[in-house]
Amino acid sequence: MREAVIVSTARTPIGKAYRGAFNATTAPALGAHAIKNAAERAKVDLEEIEDVVMGCALQQGTAFQNVARQSALRAGFPIGVSGMSLDRQCASGMMAIATAAKQVIVDNMTVAIGGGVESISTNQTNDMFVRPDPWLLANLPETYMQMIETAEIVGERYKVSRERQDEYALQSQQRTHAAQQAGKFDDEIVPLASVMKFVNKETGESSDVDVNLDKDEGNRPETTLEGLAGLKPVFKGGQKVKEGKYITAGNASQLSDGASAAVVMEAKEASKRGLSPLGVYRGIAVAGTHPDEMGIGPVYAVPRLLEKHGLKIDDIGLWEL
Known part of the structure; x- marks a missing residue:
């Protein structure tokens, strides 16, 4: 039986949405950077890549009209390399890798790319257009519930206390800082130069700033448990939660911009090329x-x-x- 193995990965650093280095960088630009560098690391000719599958939630803004295909074109892939975009919300990128692997196993592809991209900054803007389905809105309005309200519900339903959430957030900050200091992420990140949109808070004027991001933004190593405990919950006025008790600016995950990609190859072909698999796809x-x-x-x-x-x-x- 054919096997699919991951032979390389590459990702952008993670930029902080709206205020970070990639706040004016389009989704295809982020995706292109990841897939191009993943392909280079695998030492595959671009013509060999049979499909580029990318996960992306809420595909509009700069991620509209098949962001996977657009990323491939922007990366300089040949016109004959196709692309497909998937949306399984938070699991979109993982689903894309699984799909690429299944194409190798079932459809006899030799090389495919799976990955994910998200540009919150250029997607979830004031211009964002949504139109709920009337039946769902009337019968299952939770379909459109904000993520922060679902988090409040999970905290209450599964008895995850505010204290435990703050402790977990602190541990996450500490672990991220330690990993960055130790260079744990360096091998997977490919630095990306971009133009950041900077807005002067006092004057309201905006300007372009050239930046070169080489590590994930957002970590706050100075975070303390006391500081987290002093923050007030931010949510109110939801469908079910009228006044939030758990989620604060300190224990919620940030909104981010970035992309990642993995080259998936048939196992025997990888062995023939002398490539050591980073992992083997077993199922989802x-x-x-x-x-x-x-x-x-x-x-x-x-x-x-x-x-x-x-x-x-x-x-x-x-x-x-």
């Missing part, structure tokens, strides 16, 4: 939950995946959630 499982909660999908999807492969939780050496 998905599960739906009620629209009023987020982040709970893996609780149901993981057992499905393990069962399909005759595995138990203890059989897995490293989990990333």
